[in-house]
Structures are given as structure tokens and as C-alpha cells.
Amino acid sequence: MKQINPLYIILLLVVVLFFVLFKLMHTKTDLHEAQNNFHKTKEMVHNIVELRESWENDKRTKSALGRILKSSLLRNAKIVRKDKRGTIELHSPSLNSKSASYLIGRLLNEPFAIKKMKARRLNKETVSLDVEIKL
Amino acid sequence: MGFRKTALPLFIDLHTFVSVKEDQMFDLILSPSLYWVKHVSIPVKSLSEAKKFIPSLFEDTVPKGRYSYYAYEDEDAYLIFAYDDKKILDILSEKKIDSEQINKVYFAQSEFEDMAEAVLIDEESVLDVEDHVVIKLPKNFVDTTTLLDLKDHQFSRHAITLARYAHIATTKSFKQFALFMGALISIYMLDWMVSEAKISEFEDAPTALYNEYNLPGSKIQNEVISETLHKEYEKQIHIRQKTGEIFGLKLKKNEYITLYDLQQKRLKVEIKLSSSKRAAAVLKALHLKVALKEQYRDGLLSMEFEL
Numbered sequence: 001m002k003q004i005n006p007l008y009i010i011l012l013l014v015v016v017l018f019f020v021l022f023k024l025m026h027t028k029t030d031l032h033e034a035q036n037n038f039h040k041t042k043e044m045v046h047n048i049v050e051l052r053e054s055w056e057n058d059k060r061t062k063s064a065l066g067r068i069l070k071s072s073l074l075r076n077a078k079i080v081r082k083d084k085r086g087t088i089e090l091h092s093p094s095l096n097s098k099s100a101s102y103l104i105g106r107l108l109n110e111p112f113a114i115k116k117m118k119a120r121r122l123n124k125e126t127v128s129l130d131v132e133i134k135l
Numbered sequence: 136m137g138f139r140k141t142a143l144p145l146f147i148d149l150h151t152f153v154s155v156k157e158d159q160m161f162d163l164i165l166s167p168s169l170y171w172v173k174h175v176s177i178p179v180k181s182l183s184e185a186k187k188f189i190p191s192l193f194e195d196t197v198p199k200g201r202y203s204y205y206a207y208e209d210e211d212a213y214l215i216f217a218y219d220d221k222k223i224l225d226i227l228s229e230k231k232i233d234s235e236q237i238n239k240v241y242f243a244q245s246e247f248e249d250m251a252e253a254v255l256i257d258e259e260s261v262l263d264v265e266d267h268v269v270i271k272l273p274k275n276f277v278d279t280t281t282l283l284d285l286k287d288h289q290f291s292r293h294a295i296t297l298a299r300y301a302h303i304a305t306t307k308s309f310k311q312f313a314l315f316m317g318a319l320i321s322i323y324m325l326d327w328m329v330s331e332a333k334i335s336e337f338e339d340a341p342t343a344l345y346n347e348y349n350l351p352g353s354k355i356q357n358e359v360i361s362e363t364l365h366k367e368y369e370k371q372i373h374i375r376q377k378t379g380e381i382f383g384l385k386l387k388k389n390e391y392i393t394l395y396d397l398q399q400k401r402l403k404v405e406i407k408l409s410s411s412k413r414a415a416a417v418l419k420a421l422h423l424k425v426a427l428k429e430q431y432r433d434g435l436l437s438m439e440f441e442l
Binding site: 005006007010016017021023024026029031034035041042045047048049051058104108111113115116118121 | 299300312313316317323331334337354358359375398399
């Protein structure tokens, strides 16, 4: 009549319970970390997507710029637009101050990645303007 | 190669004297003085149902203590038993029978209930059957007796197991506790497995996210992209702030900006001003946005800012 002391079984169960609890706590910490990492990654991806959408959207930049240049204030300004690989250049040797002010204002208010912009006062009424926008 | 030892049938009573060898195994028959037995008729449909009532049926009969119970059917009634495991084991221990020497344990009730004649168990006592119950009587209560002979005894199927640890807690409470612990362990293990599965999901999820937005497959590459985009974004915001401050300067009549030159890493501005005092005022207005270079000459204030 061999019998195992039930206290040993209970002790074994308690040890197993503590082991499982320990592993569970460890896993919960890992899970929390994995969850946080994923949320950070998700946030980063959304930021990348948003920033690209706003600042690196070639199609949108080109169409927005086209709309600005077609506006009534710039229609007769004779602005030369050069679409190059990775950039768009705008050049006007002589632009009246009202048009220049309008154009600069619009360029700065849109999410264009402006690489260079040079405005030089020629006289009381006119300025020369060179702009380089990154695509 | 080990052989299972043949168990020797042995009748045990409080006053039984036995001489045992250490390696001898026994099939024990407990004397009626080591247990309580009742022959009862209760309106239940099955033995398992009857077992539930046993403790209450012995409530007023047995002294207070921890008991194990057993029952079996006897025609239309039940034979129910109550016994104290520890007490029996202690008696066996006194008789130098170790619990490991015990093969099977039977009640005298199940082994002698069909006896034709009273059985002599020692010099003063006999076993006899009265109202279906095997009882121990003084020898002089019966007329004829036979000697106890267990040599060819055919044991019934009503063997019991003596719980060595019944004094700590009942088998039922051990089982309940073990079940409770088992359930807890199962729940936590399930939670553990679910958590592990979730971790795998969270670890795989970024790849799907990168694919969805056509981004490179590694986190480091995307971090570099994110950092570059942020720098570019901050630079563009900075350009706009600086430009806004410069174009927002309150200039007097005949004062004007002659040059606004934004390059990759710097911004150069030239402003025609009426006096050096005005130049100081302009610089003061822009004072928090300290210029990298500043110079006032011939009414022209030149400033250069780092971007």
C-alpha cells in the first residue's frame, strides 16, 4: 500500500503554480513591451505616411503649384517653371511687388519643401525671384 | 528481475498477536472492532447516491474524528462502513506491520458474512453474524465454533485502501484543493499561451504594416526615414517662422527689404534702414532669433541666419 504524501502533491502543485505565474508575469511584461513597440511603430509609420503625403507628394505639389501659378495675380507675371528630376524651379527676372508678395505667401503657406528662394528688390515696384522646390 | 511477493491473509484485531517478517506482504481482514458497520435500507436509486448519505448515517454513532467511508449493496439494502484510517494504521504499526507491507485491506463483514458457524478469532472471541452484520462476540455467547482458517480464503471484491494521510485532511478536501490548484494552473497556463500568441502577433504586425504602406521591411530603415522626414519638416517650419518674422518687421517709410536669400543651410537677409539706431531696433526685434552674422553699413543691415 504505497501512497504518496498528498502534501508532496500539493507542494508540487504550488511549485507548478508559482512557475506558471512567474512565466505568465514575464510573458505579460513582454506582451506589454511588444504592444508598446507595435504602437510606437504604428505611430512612426503613420507619421511617415502623413509627412510623405504632405511634403513629398509630387503629384499634389505639382498640381498645387500649377493652381497657384494660374491665379489671376500671376497670369501675366511671366514666371518660368522648370520641372526637373526631384525639383521644380521657378524664375522671374522681374515681378511686381504685389505678385511677388502673393506668390511668396502662397508658397510658404502650402506644404512645399522649399530648398532655395531668392528675392531681390530691383526697384520700388519690382523684384527678381528664384525658387527651388524639392519634390 | 523482481517477483511480486505473495500476500499472506491476516486477520487483525486489537488483541491479535502477530509475528511478521519485514519483507512479508499481507492481505488484511479487519476485525469488527476496527470499524463501524450498519445494514441500512435507504430510498436511493444507486450506490453512489447512497454513499452521499453515509457520513450523516454515522453522525450519532461514531466518536468525533476523521473517518473514511465505504458501502456496498446487500440485496435490497446497503452495508455501510466508517473507519478511522490513522487509528487502524497506528494499530498495525503497533503490531510492527508497516503500511508498505499491506497489499489489500478487507472488512471482516465482507469476508465472513456468509459463514455458517461462528469463527474463533482468539481464545476469548468469536465472529458471528447477526442481522446481516458480522460482529465480534465473547466466545461463551455461542455454542459451536470453527477455527479461523485463512489459508484457502477467497477474498471478496470489497477491498479498501487505508489513507495514510487522512489525519492531515480528508481525501475529498485534498482532491478539491488539487482540483482548485489544477484549475488555477490551467487558467494561468491558458493566459500564458494566449499572451505568447499575442506577442507573436505583435511581433509580426509591423511587417504587414510596412507592406501596407510600401515601406522598407526593417524597423531601422523606417526609423531613418522617419527621422529624415521629421528633420525636413522641422526645417520647413523653421524657414516659415523665420520668414514670417522678417517679413513681419515694422519698417518705416523708405525702409525696405532688399534681399531675401534662402539657401540650403542659411538664410541671408538685407534690409535698407534709415539709421544705425533703426538697425539696432530691428536687431532687437529679432533678438531672440540671433543672427549668425550681422552687419550695418551704409544704411544696409545684413543678417545671416543658420537653418
